[in-house]
Amino acid sequence: MIKIREATKNDIGTLYNLILGIAKYHNQEKSVITNSKEMLGSGFGDNLKFGALLAEINGEIVGYLSYTWNYSIWNGCEYMNLDDLYVTSEYRGQKVGLHLMRHAQDFCINKEINPIRWEVQKKQ
Numbered sequence: 506m507i508k509i510r511e512a513t514k515n516d517i518g519t520l521y522n523l524i525l526g527i528a529k530y531h532n533q534e535k536s537v538i539t540n541s542k543e544m545l546g547s548g549f550g551d552n553l554k555f556g557a558l559l560a561e562i563n564g565e566i567v568g569y570l571s572y573t574w575n576y577s578i579w580n581g582c583e584y585m586n587l588d589d590l591y592v593t594s595e596y597r598g599q600k601v602g603l604h605l606m607r608h609a610q611d612f613c614i615n616k617e618i619n620p621i622r623w624e625v626q627k628k629q
Contacts, residue, residue, distance in 0.1 A: 506562070507560055507561070507562055507599070507600070507601055507604045508560070508561045508562075509558055509559070509560055509561075509604050509605060509608040510558065510559055510561065511556065511557070511558060511559075512548070512556070512557035512558065512559050512569070513549070514545055514548075514549040516557075516559060516566070517541045517544055517545050517548075517549075518541060519559075519566050520544065520548075520557055520559070520569060520571075521539075521540070521541045521544060523566070523568070523569045523591055523593075524537060524539070524571075524589070524591075525537060526591060526593060527589055527591035530591070531626070554573065555571055555572065555573050555588065556571070556572050556573075557569050557570065557571045557572070558570045558571075558572075558605055558608055558609060558612075560592065560596075560601045560604060560605055562596060562599075562601070567592060567593050567595075567596040567601055568590075568591055568592035568593060568596065568601045568602065568605060569589065569590075569591055569605070570587060570589065570590045570591075570605040570606070570608075570609055571587075571588040571589045572585050572586060572587050572588055572609065573585075573586045573588060574586070574618075575622070577620065580619075580620060582618070582619060582620070583618055584618060584619070584620040584621065584622055585609065585612075585613050585618055585620075585621045585622070586621075586622045586623075587609065587621060587622065587623035590602055590605060590606070590623075592605075609621065
């Protein structure tokens with residue numbers, strides 16, 4: 506069973522490793538300049554810059570979806586900007602990504618946020 510939950514500050518090490526995993530998948534490990542300490546402050550401090558959802562199967566974290574909140578001047582409203590969606594290779598094809606996306610959708614509906622924006626980068 507796939508369980509989706511919001512990341513907490515106790516998940517920083519795991520979340521950071523997942524970020525390194527997606528960077529490696531895209532051959533962009535050298536582009537990751539953040540670290541766990543910076544992520545802790547910007548994701549779980551007083552001035553939040555990002556959020557993350559984690560996917561668990563049998564207690565193991567197998568994927569994540571990260572997001573930021575932005576504002577659309579054209580729409581006159583706040584929206585969720587999906588940053589990353591990543592599932593570890595051994596759990597791909599099991600609808601983990603779909604569960605993460607649906608949870609993000611429900612999260613926005615509950616906050617009365619209408620649009621979600623996601624730009625996809627082609628694998629290099």
